[in-house]
Structure formats: C-alpha cells, structure tokens
Amino acid sequence: MWQQTKSVVSIIIILAGAIALIIGFGISGTHSITVTTLTSAGNIGEDGILSCTFEPDIKLSDVVIQWLKEGVIGLVHKFKEGRDDLSDQNEMFRGRTAVFAEQVRVGNASLRLKNVQLIDAGTYKCHIVTSKGTGNANLEYKTGAFSIPEMDVDYNASSDSFRCEAPRWFPQPTVVWTSQVDQKTNLSEVSNTSFELDSENVTMKVVSVLYNITINNTYSCMIENNIAKATGDIRVTDSQIKRRSHLELLDSKASLCVSSFFAISWVLLSLSSYLT
Known part of the structure; x- marks a missing residue:
C-alpha cells in the first residue's frame, strides 16, 4: 500500500x-538558449570588442541581437532581420558600434566598440532572440590604457643603464625590474620610474631607468595595473642587443547563461x- x-x-x-x-x-x-560572454578590457582611444556568442540559427531573419548597458537609457546596439536597427540607440554610442553581420548566422553576436572611452566601462547585457528561443548573459567591461614597453640602452646616462618606456597607461601602473641571473635581488634601489600625464590628463607615459647593469644578463621590466600586464626583456652581449616584449590582459572570464x-x-x- x-x-x-x-x-x-x-x-x-x-x-x-x-x-x-x-x-x-x-x-x-x-525556450531558453545558451548565450556566452567574455569579460574583457578596452584600450582608451582604440577600438574594442565585447565578446558574445550564442547557439547558431541559420534563419538569420529570426535573429535579434540587443546590447544594453546598466544605468544607460536606450540601447547600445540592436541588430534585427539581418540589419542594424539603431532607432533606440543611446546618443553616447551613436556611430561607434557595429556587429559582425557576416558572422551572426554562425552564432557570433560580438560588438565592436569604436574609440573606447573611459566612461564605457560597466556592465553590459547581450540579449539574443532566435527561432529556437531567447537568452542573455552579462559582461563586465573595463576601460583603461595599456601599451607594450620599448626596451633600449640609455647612452645618455653617466653609467650603463637600460630604459623601459611605454607611451600609454591608465590607471597608474607599478613597475618592477628583475634580473635573470639573480632573481632575489631588489632592483628598485637602482632604478628610477616617472609618470608623465598626456595633454588631456588621462593616460600617462611610463619611463623607467635601471642602473648598474652588467652584460650577458637578461633584465625584465614589468608594468602592471588592474587591467593589463606588459613585460619587456633586454640582454646585452659583447656583439648584440636582444629585446623582447609582450602584453597580456588580466581577469578575462566567461559568463554563461544556460x-x-x-x-x-x-x-x-x-x-x-x-x-x-
């Protein structure tokens, strides 16, 4: 029973x-569909990408893409029936947004943002409607300035020294020098770093000089803020100067709505x- x-x-x-x-x-x-975004950062004054993908739908005429920003009235961008529909677009984004129309059919709803500004930072929502259903996911967008450092020998100094110079950073970064031969040595006592604001008092040029260098040793200059980290390496031998630089963005995270x-x-x- x-x-x-x-x-x-x-x-x-x-x-x-x-x-x-x-x-x-x-x-x-x-029904609901899967939408995925990727937290990213925009470089002030350059073009940026707000990444968003969704379950593909071959019926392009049924796909509607809407980008919205928290705290902003109106839309950031809208794509409907195979073309842009910007009638409700907020003025601050006028003429600055575009989707990759030829890739929408395969599930790419990413937004290209032209001439990134500091105020573009914030929480965005990628909202998708297809013949299969609807879905959305949020994206945290950071803005700042970052650039790859140029490494060189400073011949104007009274003694041998290396110069690490990067033209655009914001917020103000930290600069750390390291030595491949003796990684435990604190090189801050034999280095000097300066920050020079641009004409608009937004981004700054970073110049750091390392003194008391030795040949046949690789030195690294690392510039880092909460958005990006850039490293420049330099090595001087009896016959040549070797340089290498690279840049990486920090805190890139995916957001998934299933x-x-x-x-x-x-x-x-x-x-x-x-x-x-």
Missing part, C-alpha cells in the same frame, strides 16, 4: 511538473527518483 502511495505521489509530481512547464512555455512562447528548462527538468526528475 505504501509503495503504491509513493508511486501515485511520484506520478502526480511528474505530471504537475510537466503541466507547469507547458504552462510556462505557453506564457513565454519560447537553458532554465534543463535545470527545472533535472530537479523534477531527481525529486521523483528520490520518492520512488
């Missing part, structure tokens, strides 16, 4: 869940399995 009661309860729960899902889909008229249908189904099935 108890087993029969449990079976009846399980069937009622499953049916109730199925009815709830049917009613829910009847109200919304659509279908709520599967989550609800999983809970219902798990509960029914427990009762039975």
Whole structure:
C-alpha cells in the first residue's frame, strides 16, 4: 500500500511538473538558449570588442541581437532581420558600434566598440532572440590604457643603464625590474620610474631607468595595473642587443547563461527518483 502511495505521489509530481512547464512555455512562447560572454578590457582611444556568442540559427531573419548597458537609457546596439536597427540607440554610442553581420548566422553576436572611452566601462547585457528561443548573459567591461614597453640602452646616462618606456597607461601602473641571473635581488634601489600625464590628463607615459647593469644578463621590466600586464626583456652581449616584449590582459572570464528548462527538468526528475 505504501509503495503504491509513493508511486501515485511520484506520478502526480511528474505530471504537475510537466503541466507547469507547458504552462510556462505557453506564457513565454519560447525556450531558453545558451548565450556566452567574455569579460574583457578596452584600450582608451582604440577600438574594442565585447565578446558574445550564442547557439547558431541559420534563419538569420529570426535573429535579434540587443546590447544594453546598466544605468544607460536606450540601447547600445540592436541588430534585427539581418540589419542594424539603431532607432533606440543611446546618443553616447551613436556611430561607434557595429556587429559582425557576416558572422551572426554562425552564432557570433560580438560588438565592436569604436574609440573606447573611459566612461564605457560597466556592465553590459547581450540579449539574443532566435527561432529556437531567447537568452542573455552579462559582461563586465573595463576601460583603461595599456601599451607594450620599448626596451633600449640609455647612452645618455653617466653609467650603463637600460630604459623601459611605454607611451600609454591608465590607471597608474607599478613597475618592477628583475634580473635573470639573480632573481632575489631588489632592483628598485637602482632604478628610477616617472609618470608623465598626456595633454588631456588621462593616460600617462611610463619611463623607467635601471642602473648598474652588467652584460650577458637578461633584465625584465614589468608594468602592471588592474587591467593589463606588459613585460619587456633586454640582454646585452659583447656583439648584440636582444629585446623582447609582450602584453597580456588580466581577469578575462566567461559568463554563461544556460537553458532554465534543463535545470527545472533535472530537479523534477531527481525529486521523483528520490520518492520512488
């Protein structure tokens, strides 16, 4: 008798869940789709990319892409029926946004943002509608300035020294010199770093000089803020000067919004399995 009661309860729960899902889909008229964004950073004055991908839909005419920004009235960008629809675009983004129209069909809803400004930082939402359903995901966008350092021998100094110079950084970074031969040595005591603001008092040029260098040793100059890290290496031998520089963005994270249908189904099935 108890087993029969449990079976009846399980069937009622499953049916109730199925009815709830049917009613829910009847109200919304659509399923959820997967949308993925990638936290990124924009370099002030240059073009940036706000990354967003979704489940592809070959019916391009059914795809609607909407980019919104938290705290901003109106849209950042809208793409509908195979073309841009900028009638509700906020003025601050006028003439500065574009999607990769030829890649929308394969699930690329990324936004190109021209001439990145400091005020462009914030939380954005990529909202997608297709024939398969709807979905959205948030994206945290940071803005600042970062550049690759140029490494050189400073011949104007009274003694041998290396110069590490990068034209554009913001916020103000830290600069650390290291030596490949003796990595434990603190080189801050034999280096001098200066920051020079540009004409608009936004970005700054970084110049750092390292003194008391030795030949056949590789020195590294690392410039870092909360957005990016750049490293320049330099090595002087009896016959040549070797240089190498690279830049990396920090805190690039993916944000994923998955279908709520599967989550609800999983809970219902798990509960029914427990009762039975």
